[in-house]
Amino acid sequence: MTLNTADFRQRALTNARYTADLIPQNAIVAGVARSPHPHARIKNINTAGALAIPGVLAVLTAEDFEGIRLGHNDSDEPVLTTVARYVGDEIAAVAARDQQSLLRGIEALQIEYEILPHAITIDDALDLPTSIHDSCTDNITDRFQAARGDWYEIESQVDIWVDNTFETAAVPHAYLEPRAAVVHVKDDCLELVCGSHAPSMMADHYRPIVASWGSQLEIHTPAMGGSFGAKWQHSTHLICLLFAHRLQQDVAIVLSRRDDMIAGRTRAAMRFKMRIGATATGKLLAKETMLWSDNGAYSLHGPAVMRAATFRADSLYRFAATRSEGQLIYTNNIPSECFRGLGITQSTFAQEQLIDELAKRLNIDPIKLRKMNTVCEGETTIHGWQVGSCGIVDCLDSISNRINQYRRNQTSATNNRYRIGYGVAAFIHCIGNRGYDQHFDRAYVKLTAMPDGRIRISSGEVELGCGTVEVLIKTVSHELAIDPQQLDVVLGDTAIGPHGMGSFASRTSFFVAFAAEDACRRFNQMAQHELLQNIEVTGIYQPDNVVVPDESGYGNISAAYTFGTHGCCVRVDSYTGKVSVEQYWAAHDAGKIVDINAAEGQVIGGVMQGLGYALTECTAVDDNGQLLNPGYLDNRVPTFADAVPVDVIFADTFENSGPAGAKTIAEQPIIPVAACVANAVHDAIGVRLNRLPINPERVWRTLNHDTNS
């Protein structure tokens, strides 16, 4: 996408163009035939009927994508499959001149299935007599173990244990713009236009495939209507690319909301069995975690998410010993994918409830208990993270003060029907993760003097609404002493480059700011002996203090770490089970704040998404794997009517390793929300809700001791 300082204004004026707005009038339309069964072998596909329909141009099946897989490391997802592994799995694709022929074509495909036993829950999958993937006989596709400290020695010092089992739900990303892709045929190059948070990485994966067909590939990302971790590799891209290659015509696909929810991606559902041990005076000593993560049918980032969820939240506190084990389990559910906060959002739901429980059992204020035990500036955490600036104590104090103040002025008190409660939760998060990929902790920014005298800033990173463009414009205009109006920004265009890892782990602004500074240094040097119009330089940034962690995840994975504490006041209606959030406070240590408006926007938006995760969202699946709520009406994301007042506070910190002292704020705000609400609900009704979402039915059943809760 080509952007300049007016980009935000163009979106605000509704002039920005998204993928589906860029479909040429004469483009061929593509669609997918999906499995109605959660697990079935495809015995036969008869395409003759479909091809006989006027307007249908071509049909693709698994044979056309022999040997091609989607995924990050453990690539296990075929583009079109011979074994359906979830309801909605892609079996065949049809290309047609118009939408009506397309729908008739998909309907006319005759697909014979041999039904196989299926697993919807983690327990079903572990007991399943068949394997979901041939390569994985027990349906456990990844295991992870980490142990730190002298467990037995530390265990013997523990005076008190708190333990519980926690379950989180699978939720859709539910970005407002459904997945779409357009492929333009340009000579021997196929141009894929689609929203993505990691176009360079997608191109790395797709290019060898497209090259094997004898064609080149470039990816352009236009404006994107939300990703939150989902918009990355997807079968629809390769389907459009192959149709375009075969038909030598432009091809487009736009998923319906229903198809997007059925065959999009979800946040992995997880089950934690966790216990935390402490001394009688409240010093945290030991934490043990057993995690089962529902991977769904295919892996994508499932292993990375499971690993992160298994142990990373531990680093917030000074545990002396931890034991963690995680299993990633194939089920016949929608494939899971990274989603804002990776697995930390899930594990924080468990950990912060146990800390709350411990505080209650020890009769210590939950803020005080956290302050006694959180890591500090200059410390190395139990997992080898070297903590630079750390504002966690500031955040805890701010939340404590706000809650106390609010409580004093609060007029509505608990009565027989309505119960008022307060909760807090804290978190730690990284900025990038060196363990992810060789490129991961590196970013490039290219500056090109254009013939018309303007300067073009290009990067393989993308703008997700977090302010990447603004960071680039501010940095370059300052360093080159040039009017921002003279700058253009091109992001996520592989034809222009340079390579970019993409938006993962809240890394983008932090990394591009440094890479842009480096590019400016090179630019200014070159400008001393070179004509302006000849200058093209690429700046690079790679933090020098990070390492690739060892197999157990030990090592300093990130240049700096972010912290925060949330607090809320809830009102629980004991007659109906409805939880209303009356007031919300979010205190973050994001380093020095560069743009207060953008930073607050990330926090408030993240809290709203977190409230959806805490209270209403879930993918409801029946025993036969059918998704019961593939739409906004039944899978309720927060609306205007659910908006709660969010008070945003930033700790006053300065990160020496960060650009202008800044750290980052993107994923962080969603991480502690569900735990914060659960702790407040516990405070209100005296019962712990250890399953998500905390919806009225579940609260009511819990209050009425109904065993089906």
Next chain:
Amino acid sequence: MNTRLILHINGNEHSLPDAWHGRRLLDYLRHELSLMSVKEGCGEGDCGACTVLVDGEPMCSCLLLGGVLANRSIVTVEGLSDDHRQRFAQLCEQHGGLQCGFCTSGFTMMSAWLAEGGSETGQNSSDKLLAGNICRCGVYQQLKKVIADLL
């Protein structure tokens, strides 16, 4: 028997071809008239991204068939006054009233309706009036400020 069916879209008269009588207004606006501000988020009337004004009332264009709109006046963002569009955009910039921007057309239309005094219940209940428009980036608190400043 074919009846000539006239729609008034953004002040212009359009004769709706027969083929469009039974098809969605949303598709007609986007595909035939290239009014790309009108976005499809769900196609089921849940998200409000495709909101247009029909005779001054906000409606989801994904739920309307061309044939039922004879002689109606339809307004999209492209048909709003430049003043209103600029003011709304400027307030969004000031308050952070959007992130990805996919819901912005719908909120622009709702703001135009509210600014025209569309609702008798007025500003106090704008939260409920706007509950049919989803912003998945979650910037409702900021949008409240935008709407409040606008009215």
